Amino acid sequence: MADAVVVAQGLRKRYGNFEAVKGIDFSIELGECFGLLGPNGAGKSTTIRMICCLTEVTGGSLAVMGQQAFPGNLTIKRQLGVVSQDDNLDPSLTVRENAEIHGRFYGLPFRESRQRADELLEFMQLESRVDSQVRSLSGGMRRRLVIARALMGRPRLLILDEPTTGLDPQARMMVWAKIRELRTQGVTVLLTTHYMDEAERLADHLLVMDQGLILERGTPAELIQRVVGEDCLEIRELTDGAMDAICAQLADYSAYLERQVDSLLIYGEEMEAIIESLYGKGLLPRGYYRRRASLEDVFLKLTGKELRD
Numbered sequence: 001m002a003d004a005v006v007v008a009q010g011l012r013k014r015y016g017n018f019e020a021v022k023g024i025d026f027s028i029e030l031g032e033c034f035g036l037l038g039p040n041g042a043g044k045s046t047t048i049r050m051i052c053c054l055t056e057v058t059g060g061s062l063a064v065m066g067q068q069a070f071p072g073n074l075t076i077k078r079q080l081g082v083v084s085q086d087d088n089l090d091p092s093l094t095v096r097e098n099a100e101i102h103g104r105f106y107g108l109p110f111r112e113s114r115q116r117a118d119e120l121l122e123f124m125q126l127e128s129r130v131d132s133q134v135r136s137l138s139g140g141m142r143r144r145l146v147i148a149r150a151l152m153g154r155p156r157l158l159i160l161d162e163p164t165t166g167l168d169p170q171a172r173m174m175v176w177a178k179i180r181e182l183r184t185q186g187v188t189v190l191l192t193t194h195y196m197d198e199a200e201r202l203a204d205h206l207l208v209m210d211q212g213l214i215l216e217r218g219t220p221a222e223l224i225q226r227v228v229g230e231d232c233l234e235i236r237e238l239t240d241g242a243m244d245a246i247c248a249q250l251a252d253y254s255a256y257l258e259r260q261v262d263s264l265l266i267y268g269e270e271m272e273a274i275i276e277s278l279y280g281k282g283l284l285p286r287g288y289y290r291r292r293a294s295l296e297d298v299f300l301k302l303t304g305k306e307l308r309d
């Protein structure tokens with residue numbers, strides 16, 4: 001706890017009659033990348049908005065770099081770099097101006113602000129677009145600009161709310177590399193994402209939440225091991241009848257079965273025996289494959305199949 005950058009205890013957020021965050025405990029250690037996962041409406045952005053001192057904490061306590069968070073706490077805000085879910089860039093300004101103006105908030109003098117903006121725009125590979133109007137940028141460039149802007153004040157804690165949503169694979173990989181580079185410089189990162197591969201690659205610790213509550217926590221590897229195990233057998237394009245027959249055949253195994261529309265996911269430790277048993281009964285179609293279980297499997301098991309609004 002001594003090195004914790006964020007400590008939340010019984011943290012709650014109520015909007016009128018609706019409670020978006022219902023008493024959660026977690027801490028983010030210095031230098032780590034902490035991932036916050038959960039379906040739409042889980043309360044991730046609300047939690048982030050409290051950490052960013054943008055909205056009031058309505059229950060429990062929330063310390064950020066040793067201070068209690070409350071709206072307008074500038075001591076905290078000045079040590080944060082924030083990439084919010086919606087990018088709020090000023091479309092009437094150029095790329096450089098958007099970054100530069102942000103530097104003023106951190107008290108950088110004009111010349112230093114410009115120099116830092118240029119360095120960061122180069123770091124995010126936007127140097128050829130410094131004088132472009134923001135409205136002419138692609139979605140990926142806008143996102144990279146928001147990240148450059150978040151770094152203007154040399155933040156101790158960088159908060160990334162879905163940093164790569166809508167980016168193409170090249171841009172996502174570039175952003176991941178930059179996040180890793182920042183971590184080697186000692187920056188602590190709080191990340192939310194709906195991309196489980198992103199969370200698995202970047203995060204040291206994860207918190208899975210849903211409807212304002214914590215469902216699970218741990219390292220990506222721990223969560224996979226604990227929630228679904230390491231092995232997965234995936235059988236696609238099954239009729240209901242074929243799926244029922246497989247499930248019946250596996251009733252005596254300690255496997256966890258996840259029925260999706262026309263596919264069946266089988267998780268368990270005794271995969272060799274399971275495959276043999278299905279094969280022996282002629283129940284294993286050609287279109288099956290065996291793979292390592294992933295964080296995506298963990299997420300689906302924990303949060304179910306139902307769509308959120």
Ligand SMILES: Nc1ncnc2c1ncn2[C@@H]1O[C@H](COP(=O)(O)OP(=O)(O)OP(=O)(O)O)[C@@H](O)[C@H]1O
Pocket residue numbers: 015018020038039040041042043044045046047085
């Ligand atoms: N200002 C607000 N007033 C009332 N309700 C709100 C407000 N902001 C968020 N909520 C509600 O709080 C809940 C949590 O929202 P939040 O934005 O924190 O979810 P999220 O986990 O970030 O979801 P997403 O993955 O869709 O971004 C949702 O039900 C949302 O409708």
Ligand SMILES: [Mg+2]
Pocket residue numbers: 044045046085161
């Ligand atoms: Mg959100």
